[in-house]
Amino acid sequence: AQSVSQHNHHVILSEAASLELGCNYSYGGTVNLFWYVQYPGQHLQLLLKYFSGDPLVKGIKGFEAEFIKSKFSFNLRKPSVQWSDTAEYFCAVNPPGTYKYIFGTGTRLKVLA
Amino acid sequence: SAVISQKPSRDICQRGTSLTIQCQVDSQVTMMFWYRQQPGQSLTLIATANQGSEATYESGFVIDKFPISRPNLTFSTLTVSNMSPEDSSIYLCSVEAPSTSTDTQYFGPGTRLTVL
Numbered sequence: 255a256q257s258v259s260q261h262n263h264h265v266i267l268s269e270a271a272s273l274e275l276g277c278n279y280s281y282g283g284t285v286n287l288f289w290y291v292q293y294p295g296q297h298l299q300l301l302l303k304y305f306s307g308d309p310l311v312k313g314i315k316g317f318e319a320e321f322i323k324s325k326f327s328f329n330l331r332k333p334s335v336q337w338s339d340t341a342e343y344f345c346a347v348n349p350p351g352t353y354k355y356i357f358g359t360g361t362r363l364k365v366l367a
Numbered sequence: 368s369a370v371i372s373q374k375p376s377r378d379i380c381q382r383g384t385s386l387t388i389q390c391q392v393d394s395q396v397t398m399m400f401w402y403r404q405q406p407g408q409s410l411t412l413i414a415t416a417n418q419g420s421e422a423t424y425e426s427g428f429v430i431d432k433f434p435i436s437r438p439n440l441t442f443s444t445l446t447v448s449n450m451s452p453e454d455s456s457i458y459l460c461s462v463e464a465p466s467t468s469t470d471t472q473y474f475g476p477g478t479r480l481t482v483l
Contacts, residue, residue: 258409288471298459298474300368344410348472353398353463355472357410 258347260358267335268366275330275361277345286348287328288355289319293341301343304328305350315339337367369394369464371475379481380450387446388478390460395440397463400472401433404457413458416443450482 259278267273279285289301302313309321319330328345345358370393380386390399401413413433414424422435436444447454460475 290474297371297476300471300473303471346410353400353415354412355410359407359409 258345258356258358260343260345260361262361263359264362264364266364266366269337270334271365273330273332273335273339273363275343275345275363277328277330277358279326279328279345279347279356281326281347281349281356284350286350287319287321288346288348289313289317289328289330290344290346291341292344292360298344301330335363335365337365339363340365368471369396369462369473371460371462371473373458373460373475373478375478376476377479377481379483381483382451384450385446385448386450386480387444388458388460388480390443390445390475392441392462394464397440399437399443400461400463401435401443401445402459402461402474404459404477406455410459413445447480450480452482455480455482 257280261276287304290298291301292298301317302311302319304311304321312318317332319328321328342360342362344360346355348355372391374389399416402410403413404410412425413428414422416422416435416437418437418440432448434446457477457479459477461472463470463472
């Protein structure tokens with residue numbers, strides 16, 4: 255079955271620390287990949303997406319993600335986090351030609367000021 | 368992108384009753400989706416609602432429990448019927464809208480449902 259794994263359920267960092275959140279998927283074909291963020295009290299927002307081309311994707315607020323096809327991974331990174339990055343982050347996979355999004359379980363990030 | 372609103376934002380309901388959740392989008396869209404996010408779990412797709420046709424349900428979800436309406440291209444409703452405490456979840460509406468390079472799903476703020 256298609257699945258998406260986010261191994262880090264809770265992450266606590268100090269401001270200015272570097273961030274990397276893991277995302278692995280099990281789908282064997284070509285996929286579209288997404289990271290969504292949910293800030294406290296707000297709804298899910300698109301952070302960035304990959305559909306083709308350069309495997310290093312840059313999103314909003316200084317986030318980036320790298321698609322590594324051989325590892326079935328799409329890890330999210332930010333070189334220096336801020337207190338305002340405190341949120342829950344969701345990885346999602348969408349196989350082309352389908353409407354279905356398969357979500358990971360999410361990673362709660364807490365950034366200490 | 369698309370701006371999506373949901374009503375109610377939260378509700379507390381008694382076992383055995385039903386609740387209808389509304390989803391309104393600011394532009395016409397073909398595909399609307401309903402998701403459930405149970406406590407501590409991931410988002411799970413309940414069904415896809417296309418205007419003019421019956422909703423398509425995912426495995427484990429049935430129309431009798433989660434009837435859906437899609438009367439036009441900007442509106443949909445999801446009813447949670449004969450509720451039990453296990454239905455306590457956040458219910459999210461999403462739409463597929465054009466975005467740079469590929470269509471993307473955008474999400475509403477969710478409806479937090481507690482069933483006593």
